Amino acid sequence: MSAILEIKNVTRRFSGLVAVNDVSFDLQPKEILGIIGPNGAGKTTLISLISGTLPPSSGDILFEGKSIANMPAYQRARLGIGRTFQIMRPFPGLSVLDNVAVGALFGRGGGNAELARARELARAQLDFVGLGKNVDQRADELGGPGRKRLELAKALAMQPKVLLCDEVMAGLNLVEIDEVIDVIRKVRNEGISVLVIEHVIKAIKSLSDRLLVLHHGEKIADGDPETVLANQAVVEAYLGKRRA
Amino acid sequence: MKALQIPAVLIALIVLAAVPWFGSDVLVQFGINALLLAVLAQGWNIIGGYTGYASFGNSVFYGLGSYGVGIAMVQWELPFAVGLAFGVVLSVAFAILLGIPVLRLKGHYFAIATLALAQVMTAIVSNVKIAGQNIGLVLPPLNNDLLFYELALGLLVVATLTIYWLSRSRFGFGLIAIRENEEGAAVMGVNTTLYKVLAFALSGVFSALAGGIHAYWVTFIDPESAFDISLNVKMIIMAVFGGPGTVFGPIIGALSLSAISEFLSSEITSIAGLFFGVVVVAAVVLMPRGLADMLRRFRTTGWRYFAENIKATRL
Ligand SMILES: Nc1ncnc2c1ncn2[C@@H]1O[C@H](COP(=O)(O)OP(=O)(O)O)[C@@H](O)[C@H]1O
Ligand SMILES: [Mg+2]
Numbered sequence: 001m002s003a004i005l006e007i008k009n010v011t012r013r014f015s016g017l018v019a020v021n022d023v024s025f026d027l028q029p030k031e032i033l034g035i036i037g038p039n040g041a042g043k044t045t046l047i048s049l050i051s052g053t054l055p056p057s058s059g060d061i062l063f064e065g066k067s068i069a070n071m072p073a074y075q076r077a078r079l080g081i082g083r084t085f086q087i088m089r090p091f092p093g094l095s096v097l098d099n100v101a102v103g104a105l106f107g108r109g110g111g112n113a114e115l116a117r118a119r120e121l122a123r124a125q126l127d128f129v130g131l132g133k134n135v136d137q138r139a140d141e142l143g144g145p146g147r148k149r150l151e152l153a154k155a156l157a158m159q160p161k162v163l164l165c166d167e168v169m170a171g172l173n174l175v176e177i178d179e180v181i182d183v184i185r186k187v188r189n190e191g192i193s194v195l196v197i198e199h200v201i202k203a204i205k206s207l208s209d210r211l212l213v214l215h216h217g218e219k220i221a222d223g224d225p226e227t228v229l230a231n232q233a234v235v236e237a238y239l240g241k242r243r244a
Numbered sequence: 245m246k247a248l249q250i251p252a253v254l255i256a257l258i259v260l261a262a263v264p265w266f267g268s269d270v271l272v273q274f275g276i277n278a279l280l281l282a283v284l285a286q287g288w289n290i291i292g293g294y295t296g297y298a299s300f301g302n303s304v305f306y307g308l309g310s311y312g313v314g315i316a317m318v319q320w321e322l323p324f325a326v327g328l329a330f331g332v333v334l335s336v337a338f339a340i341l342l343g344i345p346v347l348r349l350k351g352h353y354f355a356i357a358t359l360a361l362a363q364v365m366t367a368i369v370s371n372v373k374i375a376g377q378n379i380g381l382v383l384p385p386l387n388n389d390l391l392f393y394e395l396a397l398g399l400l401v402v403a404t405l406t407i408y409w410l411s412r413s414r415f416g417f418g419l420i421a422i423r424e425n426e427e428g429a430a431v432m433g434v435n436t437t438l439y440k441v442l443a444f445a446l447s448g449v450f451s452a453l454a455g456g457i458h459a460y461w462v463t464f465i466d467p468e469s470a471f472d473i474s475l476n477v478k479m480i481i482m483a484v485f486g487g488p489g490t491v492f493g494p495i496i497g498a499l500s501l502s503a504i505s506e507f508l509s510s511e512i513t514s515i516a517g518l519f520f521g522v523v524v525v526a527a528v529v530l531m532p533r534g535l536a537d538m539l540r541r542f543r544t545t546g547w548r549y550f551a552e553n554i555k556a557t558r559l
Contacts, residue, residue, distance in 0.1 A: 053431060077432055091420070092425075102418075106414075115413065
């Protein structure tokens, strides 16, 4: 099977600062790829480069074998790339239902033009992430954990082929984390490839098929989660720091 | 509530349509002005209220609509309808050519850029021979206020139906998503550049038609009055006062503020000038989400509604 997403020597600079430095990796169909790294490692920047909200300084990004590096964000969304935001940005004035309906109205292949149908799909998606009771609330009335789920539902309503999750478990309690892990597993079982950025090591270790570690914008490890977490460089760069 | 809405709107429409048959000449003239302002407020509602881009360039559309009719009727001796169409074409061209660069700007930068456009247009038109330079154009007179009144009302109905469609269509949802969070809209598949330009152009169509009708009605246009920026300020106040991003808010805002301002200018002329300034301050502080939202929420929250808004503005 060929990779659905290929990151090839991608670099992103912010006037002097190299946020992502010559990073390469593939995402396979139906794979859950975990990415960890200390704060400021370049994880969010990487997701922005893939989803198209930031252009890369150099390097190439292929989706299903074709370059998308110069494509505007909305076209990537229509190809099937969905993302969540670490700093959650719902459409604050809209209801929870309509926030998600936007994903169904646009999204992959241009979405579903029928508003009633889009709302139906949105409702199903909200049930799926456990926000079924909140459909009529305004999005800005949701608390932190609710907004994390809303981010997921919005991206999933786009019917993506690739889902990029930026710390969707941060700030959740253990029960909530298990629920989100369950949601992501189900998503993968539907055939979607998932890239999960996370700080919660325990969660990502059990969830990921493969784990990648970023440090100062560079990829310092990539492989089976057990092996990667035992890697000396990773322990020093990331785990060591946290324990200290 | 919802079931009563349609009959209520129809009755209001019938009453409005009947005004020229029972009202005085003065009332009809007031009505033409107020209805055209309501059309302008609705036009602004599309780009400002739904899409969240506070345009000060809508008076340019209005001016281009006026000059479309003026040039077509005076210089080319073409019928009024052709002039209207010409004005619309000019406005849409303007919206596309200047919208693409200007709509990249956000917030205050966008507002200021569009403000500059209006100034530039006044200067350009003042030097265009076919537009009568800074002297202006005198149109052939048509003494038929009934016709102008019903035209203005018809245009308002079409503008409002368009916005009603907007409020429940995929296109309208795209615009609202842009207003609420543009980056979030883009990653969900909304072609933000295209949608913003389309909203700007649609907003321009209605403003241009209002300008065209007004030009033929008053039979005279010059660059100063056609591209008058204070008209743009008025439409924003009316839309924001009534409720931006709602279907009927801008109409309620335009008609009620026109009536109050008319009353004041006939009773106490010195205060009338201050009126719109006072309305802006009061509206921003007391009801930042407009009259429509205030009326809806006032029933449940009562006077606390204002207290909460005052607190939220942190005066
Ligand atoms: N828009 C930006 N402008 C300037 N610097 C940025 C911008 N976005 C991120 N950075 C910088 O790039 C680095 C990586 O940030 P980020 O990708 O958010 O890291 P992470 O998500 O791993 O915590 C940080 O040093 C951050 O300050
Ligand atoms: Mg981050």
